[in-house]
Amino acid sequence: MNNTFLEIKNISKTFPGVKALSDVNFSIKKGEVHALIGENGAGKSTLIKILTGVYQADDGGEIFINGKKVTLKNSLESLEKGIAVIYQDFSLFLNLSVAENIGMGLEVEKKKKFFDWKNVRSKAKEALDLIDLDIDLDTPVGELSIAKQQMIAIARSLVCDASLIIMDEPTATLSKEETKILLSLIKKIQKTGVSILFVSHKLEELFEVADVFTVLRDGNYIGTYPANQIDEKKLITLMVGRQIFFERKTRKIGDSTLLEVKNLSKRGNFKDISFSLKKGEILGITGIVGAGRTEMMEAIYGATSYDSGEIFIEDKKIVIKNTKDALKNKIAFVPEDRKNLGLVLNKTIEDNIVISNLKKISSKFGKLNFDLKFKEAESWIEKLDIRPKDCQLQTKKLSGGNQQKVVIGKCLSTNPKILIIDEPTNGIDIGAKTNIHDLLRELADDGMGIIMISSDLPEVLAVSDRILVMRKGKITGEFLGEEATQESIINKAILN
Secondary structure, eight states, X not given: OOOEEEEEEEEEEEETTEEEEEEEEEEEETTOEEEEEOOTTSSHHHHHHHHTTSSOOOTTOEEEETTEEEOOOSHHHHHHTTEEEXXXXXXXXXXXXXXXXXXXXXXXXXXXXXXXXXXXHHHHHHHHHXXXXXXXXXXXXXXXXXXXXXXXXXXXXXXXXXSEEEEESTTTTOOHHHHHHHHHXXXXXXXXXXXXXXXXXXXXXXXXXXXXXXXXXXXXXXXXXXXXXXXXXXXXXHHHSSOOOOOOOOOOOXXXXXXXXXXXXXXXXXXXXXXXXXXXXXXXXXXXXXXSHHHHHHHHHTXXXXXXXXXXXXXXXXXXXXXXXXXXXXXXXXXSOIIIIIOOTTSBHHHHHHTTOGGGGBOTTSOBOHHHHHHHHHHHHHHTTOSSOOTTSBGGGSOHHHHHHHHHHHHHTTOOSEEEEESTTTTOOHHHHHHHHHHHHHHHHXXXXXXXXXXXXXXXXXXXXXXXXXXXXXXXXXXXXXXXXXXXXXXXXXXX
């Protein structure tokens, strides 16, 4: 009996001027959790799109499902063959109900004039029961937490009788507790015989559930390894072609204060926040999800308002009512949600980099100078090593790490004195993480003040010169970088 659900042979994909994949070969067994890992730009997303019929592989590539060679011309054909994908954005209809999101696709496939709404609800209930999720079928999905929205996306896959569910960075927006629930659910789904292709950069989570690891690097197939025959250190080396370490580096900070915040408050979000930021300092801010970190920084940047308190830049009191005020005062902000808040995905790399600083590339009469526009974008593409180095490429076609670099480039183009960066490496591979960490240190060495919000404790410990811990909208602890430990931070974040 053939226990292999999916086998791919010699899968390659070439775009104009770019070889995205080259001769990838591996198989996935029935009921197997198979981890697909690699740096951003390694070819993972391209491979997913080939398996779901969005892209067609180059000539010579073969896909076998249950031992039979298949051609997947579109997403519907892929789904009919038992392959379902859950993307990072879940692709749900937020204004529709739970039942409609889960079961409506089945009715659409039947191509009938009228929907069998009783069947939609019945199938939705069956799928929710499979994953032990007790929720009102009539609840609009937009009212659910991100974790529950993800459960709805999984239930939708199961109701379509998927034999292989591809999960693309499924824990990127989840808290630790929500992640535990998801990993338990994956193990339960696995026992039903459904296979999981799990795409993630979080190796610790992968080792909890994965049976097998397949590694891609620069579009090339590096190898497939049983989980019990490999460790995290070896995987990282395979992914990046070199050993990677998160090193804590002691830096000398000056005495000049760039930013001072006094008693900043916003009802329901944060209260009596006071701290300072020195020139050339990297100030890490951490805490559990919902601690008020992002809300506090959004208020300082003018994206939202605050009720009371004072903000000083270089000892001068300022009032920030909106983001325009922040930019005038040389404050830049890289948001956590880079795709929705940091980028215009359908626009080019060039357009995104210059969008916050059009005055710099325009004449005194407001006319754009296209030569300056191109040079500005090209300079940041080169400085930040954005790949591919094509300023006319749509930003949505970049890997997560390179999209993050574009957002950073957009912010640095405004020549800020203070850079606020929220979850700088969320959803980014280990190699790109170290590149961004090095970049933050270089910017600080040049005198920029950096505030880094992060839930990744190894990152906070490695990069920060000083660390503030928040809990329930208040600062509960402060540590110099070399004095902090994961235990001391967790204590202030949860117990204090």
